[in-house]
Amino acid sequence: MSAFPEVDKIQYEGPDSKNPLAYRWYNPDEVIEGKTMRDHLRFSVVYWHTFRGTGADPFGPGTAVRPWDDGSDSVENAVKRTRVAFEFIEKLGAPYYAFHDRDVAPEGASLSETNKIFDQVAAALKEEQERTGVKLLWGTCNLFSNPRYMHGAATSCNADAFAFAAAQTKKCLEITKELGGENYVFWGGREGYQNLLNTDMKRELDHLAKFFHMAVDYAKEIGFTGQFLIEPKPKEPTKHQYDFDTANCLAFLKTYDLDKHFKMNLETNHATLASHTMQHELEYAGMNGILGSIDANTGDLLLGWDTDQFPTNYYLTAEVMLSILKYGGLGSGGVNFDAKVRRESFEPLDLFYAHVGGMDAFAKGLKIAAAIRAEGEFDKFVAERYSSWASGVGAEIEAGKHDLKSLEKYMLGKGEAEANQSGRQEMLENLFNRYM
Amino acid sequence: MSAFPEVDKIQYEGPDSKNPLAYRWYNPDEVIEGKTMRDHLRFSVVYWHTFRGTGADPFGPGTAVRPWDDGSDSVENAVKRTRVAFEFIEKLGAPYYAFHDRDVAPEGASLSETNKIFDQVAAALKEEQERTGVKLLWGTCNLFSNPRYMHGAATSCNADAFAFAAAQTKKCLEITKELGGENYVFWGGREGYQNLLNTDMKRELDHLAKFFHMAVDYAKEIGFTGQFLIEPKPKEPTKHQYDFDTANCLAFLKTYDLDKHFKMNLETNHATLASHTMQHELEYAGMNGILGSIDANTGDLLLGWDTDQFPTNYYLTAEVMLSILKYGGLGSGGVNFDAKVRRESFEPLDLFYAHVGGMDAFAKGLKIAAAIRAEGEFDKFVAERYSSWASGVGAEIEAGKHDLKSLEKYMLGKGEAEANQSGRQEMLENLFNRYM
Amino acid sequence: MSAFPEVDKIQYEGPDSKNPLAYRWYNPDEVIEGKTMRDHLRFSVVYWHTFRGTGADPFGPGTAVRPWDDGSDSVENAVKRTRVAFEFIEKLGAPYYAFHDRDVAPEGASLSETNKIFDQVAAALKEEQERTGVKLLWGTCNLFSNPRYMHGAATSCNADAFAFAAAQTKKCLEITKELGGENYVFWGGREGYQNLLNTDMKRELDHLAKFFHMAVDYAKEIGFTGQFLIEPKPKEPTKHQYDFDTANCLAFLKTYDLDKHFKMNLETNHATLASHTMQHELEYAGMNGILGSIDANTGDLLLGWDTDQFPTNYYLTAEVMLSILKYGGLGSGGVNFDAKVRRESFEPLDLFYAHVGGMDAFAKGLKIAAAIRAEGEFDKFVAERYSSWASGVGAEIEAGKHDLKSLEKYMLGKGEAEANQSGRQEMLENLFNRYM
Amino acid sequence: MSAFPEVDKIQYEGPDSKNPLAYRWYNPDEVIEGKTMRDHLRFSVVYWHTFRGTGADPFGPGTAVRPWDDGSDSVENAVKRTRVAFEFIEKLGAPYYAFHDRDVAPEGASLSETNKIFDQVAAALKEEQERTGVKLLWGTCNLFSNPRYMHGAATSCNADAFAFAAAQTKKCLEITKELGGENYVFWGGREGYQNLLNTDMKRELDHLAKFFHMAVDYAKEIGFTGQFLIEPKPKEPTKHQYDFDTANCLAFLKTYDLDKHFKMNLETNHATLASHTMQHELEYAGMNGILGSIDANTGDLLLGWDTDQFPTNYYLTAEVMLSILKYGGLGSGGVNFDAKVRRESFEPLDLFYAHVGGMDAFAKGLKIAAAIRAEGEFDKFVAERYSSWASGVGAEIEAGKHDLKSLEKYMLGKGEAEANQSGRQEMLENLFNRYM
Ligand SMILES: [Co+2]
Ligand SMILES: [Co+2]
Ligand SMILES: [Co+2]
Ligand SMILES: [Co+2]
Ligand SMILES: [Co+2]
């Protein structure tokens, strides 16, 4: 029995379509830069917001109308929900999905019972994957909701919280492997602090590193070859989250000799909460070789919390796709909609509108980015702008032929530096509009 | 002839004094934790704001009344100004000062002329240092004001800007050594970008690293043994500054094999612009062994730019001094007032009020911090809070005796983690107030 | 049977006490400026956070351990909870409390059933008030949690939501009157918008004004003489809340001829979310004659959401009390702790620590403010600063004796304005520290 | 002699043009909704940023290369500059310009001399207006740059600052009238406070109101019939600016009986600094009948100061034009580019790129807005969303036929409110993209 009888498989109808349940830009088989849109974008639907989100916020309970949910935490209900989820993903035509262990399967009275439940639901997920061809982009553990993790998981002052998290991660790694997950993500929801008065930050970070090393070792042991990803976020729910931004993560990874094993899963709203643009985070990760995957959403820059809205702004998606194309694509990563419908968008249909709009926005962004790259105007400008480094003193410096003394000598001879050229920001912004 | 005839040497008069030009808390010879206040705090006056600040802002020109300045950029005026500066520092009783090359000495028509002028002024500075006993905390280059640095200095797209900056840095290192400077600071005012459309971030960071290596090499060559410091700031004047925060700097230093040579010069207002508390930055630097020195000021958290106000809040200064004491003091660093009087505080007298208040606030903060440490209530609480790591599974994990499998086994046996304890944030905040 | 057997009535023990469950500053009978501390501060405990808060946040469920709660929504449980609440308030020695209708009494299956339940619980509240002497500072309706209010209450696009809110408000006004409530508050939790694309802002504000007029009329009809208060907040849960700040409220009240009937209930964390200091909001309300009451809490200025923390900062409380004393006290208002213990402070004891600290911080703030007023240094400075308005052209302007022409004539004759005096911000901030 | 020999009059070349100095969207004679683009948009070039901006920022002096400027403050130079300005405006094809008194004419040694200089330059401006047909959108006084205004102008603690500002305003009103200015603007750059410790806010606002009344009276006396406008800004340079946002202004205008005489000049970057969207401010002003004119620019939402960038984002310009069309156009107002080229965009050519891009972005925004209105999908949605107010209880409430009692009765009968409908934010955002 269909959970969405009123919605057929979403079709590509082209830019002139006025059908709100059709794609105007996402044409999965269309080839761009030698690859299909499907393979560029690797869209993924998240289980948590889309199938477990209720619309609750700190000022009121959930509003979502989900006829397929009986409101219980039963295994039966969880299994039934997997059917709905895959119907949705299939109708959308997204090739991937992602989950936390606790989204798909409820907790039991003890860890062993919980693990058994997880196995049962995982079997249903596997069945659905095989039935539909939808694949698992990544799995992850929820190590932040249960009150046992109130002080953090790997960084808790309670050693048992660490131990429980370790056990939970082991199981989730196994299930992720079993389901063919292509990555495994750590979002350290409460790995941070609420205040420094009661916190030993150094000790907590030592523990976090130890935790990551254990995960790396166990993955090797069981032959899980997916990519490990860290998802940075600066704050919320904690006052300070240790994985503040990509640079913070990189410093941590290098300090603890973990940088070979981890890449980044970057989220727009987390970037902006850290007061970076998403493009900055993408470029920073890309140039450091740790761009792994993205959580596609958007925030409201006039609000100070993680709104996780569906992305619709073409400027944003074009910038994101420019960076992704520049660094050769996302590899095993994907464009994962870590986004939730508004509390007031409480009908199942809103889930479709939201994803169709987000996928279309990214498809349009991909087309804009490809057009920009094809013309090469920006690349040409940048090359010209740095041309003083291509020969003369610039090239010599890059080649390691100078030190402070030789440069002083050079400049004493010259007296003053060559004149600068305009940075042309306004012209470049106008040029960008030519592709919109 | 005195520039401040109406002000005598500022004296310590104790907490009950109502004299706005006396110290109520800063009693330089008072011993705390076995060291004098003078040696704990190592106060430093900055040449730029205090002797070159005009009160100009983007909406109006300067207001400052400085009778000793003839408004010209002559060498004579620059030398005369050094006498005033040292009279001020001496009357204040601060043991240190700090400068940029361009604060103390004007630029000439060519680099060689500029260097000669710098030598002349440096001779006057040396004379004054010897006369007064005031020492140089650090020197630094201004690599951001001159239009030649509009696109950055070491990270400019213009190779000549790099070369000029290198020459300028060589000279300033020499003068800093000549004047006995105990540190050398890099604040990368325009080492960042205004937009990504015209920027090759990776190439710019490569250049920055090269620049720092040249400085390190030259210091070694000339025997300058002062500590190199980087001062992080997330933005302003650029949209994104590469030295965003301590963690960003650490990632950079490790990436380019510079982490042995640099520590941090942390500024409160820069910390908060990066949405960190100053205490966070101090702890993060301290635990990574790169806490070097501080720029003592404060921002207005409801404003989005660097206001560089004088610090007067005892909570702030107590927190700062707690971290400094915890990490064994600032070493060759100091408490440097990178702070400016308001545009409306345009009289010379305001410079005294401002510094007296700032120094007193830090002296009070030191006393609060020492009292907190003497009682040990916070340390005791933290030790107790992490006690699960002192034995049992926690100690075993720290000792490297566990992996995911052994922890799963442990937790399967136990079923659920030990209960958490309250974090007691409210009680701890009340406890802090007991020392205020 | 006591809910807090381990806690006795909190006593004043004076500044040297190290007892975390004693007052160091709050000495209710101590007379300051001719009035007891009790009457100055009129402390109030809130029912919602303190007795209904669970510690849930968007990333996890509640953590609070409340042995007296059976977890059900039964009337019996609600009545039992009132006993606990009044034991707590009595042990604390707070003279007031405040509630939303839905905090104290659960909803029934229909409005009429809900009203009956409310009556039952109100009877218990009345009994407790009489037993303890604790009084009701204000009542209010929760018009934001129930999904019926997802689009707002008085400003909903659904007319029935308005009608339901009207009925709910009628009942709550009656109960508030019955319980001797001294004020009645409106916090428009969802009176705002999530986006402008689907919103008719003008129509919504017209409805809001109509709603307020109905409340005013009905209060008159039933003889409720308490003060109506609006609590401004700029955002959260909505993107834009119509009662953004005091000035926004004032514009609304004047536009709809409501300004004679309403004052403000100001909350620190709402002030700062609107990028005002609390002192600004207090002064702005005070000078416009609409300062009614305060929600005493604090936010974290580096976080962008309403953290509603307990206030412990003496600078904040001193500033607040300075404004309250300046405008002659809060009248029928009070210092209401709209604050919640952290999710990690989950034990009943934390409720005591939190309130004891908050009350002590306000008592200390009152003492600081009174000392400042007694010495009169700030008033003297301000009077002197504006002295040019006390005579000459300033006094003439204030007296209405000038127009542009006469002032041009005056200034043409003079050529340039009299010199300005320093604003002395630094000196004044130092002076403030003298009272800390 | 031409100042811009390399630039011809900018032409409309249509969407496919790759000429960066041509319009792709701005086709002045094209008729939209019965009016030409020229008359809808009423573009205006600002004298201050465009002809007096130097590129200086708090960290370095100006960079701008302006061959026509001799760097002096002579009257001759000022007059010469007017020729350049009008050549620029003419080549751009903008029908309007705007100025502060001090942008166009330098100050003399006394007020009377200053006034004479202003007359001389005004004669040149008039000549140029007549020669080119370019008109004056508005005049305004610079009452914030000169140190005499350090504490404010109309709100200064120095009565002479008020008097000087009054004289200056009289003169500027006369010149604005003489030049046919269609509006007169007040931006209260320093009408606010830096701290509350030294400020009498009520007295300052009383003075400000008096000042505005004087201006209104004098305009009437001399027959100046242009519209008075206030430009809100929340902060910068002051900590708090009295004209914080539109609502703050409205409260002030109503309090002081000025609301009939003033409308708003809204600036995007000021809106966002106040944490409003520009669209919010436009809607708020529009619905209150005080939408006067706009300062077209944009800020960077990740930076906390007024960057005054040229607007190029089509979403922004479409939203702005939707509100302007909705409220029947800007009347005597216009789209005024209060925007400045970046410090690094220092060549005259950048001024052209910047304006061409801004004008094109607004022309594109106008076309998008008109298309949205022509289809009417959003209006239809909103009408449907509020349909419960069109009949039944909703219509009765709007008609004033209900009070709390009748609504309680209605809802007691009904038991629960009608179900809500989805707010469909995601669908509406997707729909908006259909017009991009
Ligand atoms: Co995410
Ligand atoms: Co998020
Ligand atoms: Co600094
Ligand atoms: Co600074
Ligand atoms: Co409140």
Ligand SMILES: [Co+2]
């Ligand atoms: Co609040």
Ligand SMILES: [Co+2]
């Ligand atoms: Co403007």
Ligand SMILES: [Co+2]
């Ligand atoms: Co602006």
